[in-house]
Amino acid sequence: MGRSPCCEKVGLKKGPWTPEEDQKLLAYIEEHGHGSWRALPAKAGLQRCGKSCRLRWTNYLRPDIKRGKFSLQEEQTIIQLHALLGNRWSAIATHLPKRTDNEIKNYWNTHLKKRLAKMGIDPVTHKPKSDALSSVDGQSKTAANLSHMAQWESARLEAEARLVRESKLKSTSFGSESSDPAPQLNNKTVVTTGAPPPAQPLCLDVLKAWQGGWSKSTKGGFIAGTSTGNGPDLESPTSTLSFSENPLPIQPVGPTNAVEYYDNEGGMVKEEGEEEWKGVTASLQDVVFAVETPWSPESRKAENGHVGVSNFMEGFADLLLTNADDHNESERGGDSDNGDGNDRSEGFSYEENKNYWNNILNLVNSSPSDSPVF
DNA sequence: AATTTAGGCAACCGCTCCTCT
DNA sequence: AAGAGGAGCGGTTGCCTAAAT
Numbered sequence: 001m002g003r004s005p006c007c008e009k010v011g012l013k014k015g016p017w018t019p020e021e022d023q024k025l026l027a028y029i030e031e032h033g034h035g036s037w038r039a040l041p042a043k044a045g046l047q048r049c050g051k052s053c054r055l056r057w058t059n060y061l062r063p064d065i066k067r068g069k070f071s072l073q074e075e076q077t078i079i080q081l082h083a084l085l086g087n088r089w090s091a092i093a094t095h096l097p098k099r100t101d102n103e104i105k106n107y108w109n110t111h112l113k114k115r116l117a118k119m120g121i122d123p124v125t126h127k128p129k130s131d132a133l134s135s136v137d138g139q140s141k142t143a144a145n146l147s148h149m150a151q152w153e154s155a156r157l158e159a160e161a162r163l164v165r166e167s168k169l170k171s172t173s174f175g176s177e178s179s180d181p182a183p184q185l186n187n188k189t190v191v192t193t194g195a196p197p198p199a200q201p202l203c204l205d206v207l208k209a210w211q212g213g214w215s216k217s218t219k220g221g222f223i224a225g226t227s228t229g230n231g232p233d234l235e236s237p238t239s240t241l242s243f244s245e246n247p248l249p250i251q252p253v254g255p256t257n258a259v260e261y262y263d264n265e266g267g268m269v270k271e272e273g274e275e276e277w278k279g280v281t282a283s284l285q286d287v288v289f290a291v292e293t294p295w296s297p298e299s300r301k302a303e304n305g306h307v308g309v310s311n312f313m314e315g316f317a318d319l320l321l322t323n324a325d326d327h328n329e330s331e332r333g334g335d336s337d338n339g340d341g342n343d344r345s346e347g348f349s350y351e352e353n354k355n356y357w358n359n360i361l362n363l364v365n366s367s368p369s370d371s372p373v374f
Numbered sequence: 375a376a377t378t379t380a381g382g383c384a385a386c387c388g389c390t391c392c393t394c395t
Numbered sequence: 396a397a398g399a400g401g402a403g404c405g406g407t408t409g410c411c412t413a414a415a416t
Contacts, residue, residue: 014386016410038401054402055385090404102384105405110382 013047017056021046025053026061059102066098070107078104079112083126 013021028044034057037050046053059065070078074096081092089101089108096104116123 016384036401037403051387051402052385058403059384087405101404106383109406 011047012041012049012052014052017060021048022056022061025056029057029061055102059100062100064098065100067103070099070111074099075112078108082108082112 017025024044024046025040028040032043034040034054037054040046040050040053041048044053048056077096078092081095085091087105089105093099093101093104113123116126121128
């Protein structure tokens, strides 16, 4: 729109911040709040543009920022949310308390993306690359279709969740936030364009829908259209998927007892190495195999069981993290990894699965309102 | 020990969206 | 309704450090 960037002003400093600058910014915001970022540098006595100040504050100086290694749970959340939301780092960050979008973005680009690539999965589309599955006849196509459907369904759920959210907004008042004198940091739309700032981000609705499915379906099953009780039914004729109330005929890959491998600080016990991704392709095939049958119309009829996007994403995330777990275990002298994916599968129960999603939901539920926005 | 290479992260840049006038 | 300005997001860059040679 023809507006000149604020940083074009000559004489403004760029580059790394000095401790003195940090102190000035910190002191000013603590006393006055940031107010208008554009006006802040002059008031705070900084030779920086407002944009730079905002970035420094949100990514580094904010007191509620958690630094250090990402826990396995955080990784899992990122992977799943990225599968759902794509590169919407701010939306993802909403669900990771004390993590900044920039940090998550960097972590994705430097760690998680590489893991996906090593697994033969396109980190952008989350589609399994064909070569990763080429050893199994017909699977690559199925996997690609499956992934595509998962993505499509994700997008659809997103759209529907937005409708749900908007309908909620019409009936519910969220006036409490406006009483906060502190400037709002996350007052923008985090999910879709054109929507008003959500009281709760999209993922909450989506995952709540999933949660509803978990809570009401029978063991291992998933019902996408199940209402959470306080929201509209998400069942939609537009869905590419149909879900039954019958048990899922498969067990997801991997134990997913990620918590077992946390240290007390919530950090990873060990960083991944080259070795631990060996055999990942086989595990990926396990996932594909597992979900393939329910996705074919014939087998749906035959087995009377379906798999939803959640299971795909879950297996997907588990796959990433489980391999690290396996490696961790072997590093500690365990001999669990014998190359047989079935062993891992058997370790994942319905309760664990449910608990896993509950954990994600707890995280989701707590982050938008609980996380200190300022 | 010196140099090169790779990885990680902080910060910048350009764009889009939202709000206000 | 349209334009200007502010804020935030996502992609990218560049610097610093650790690892490898």
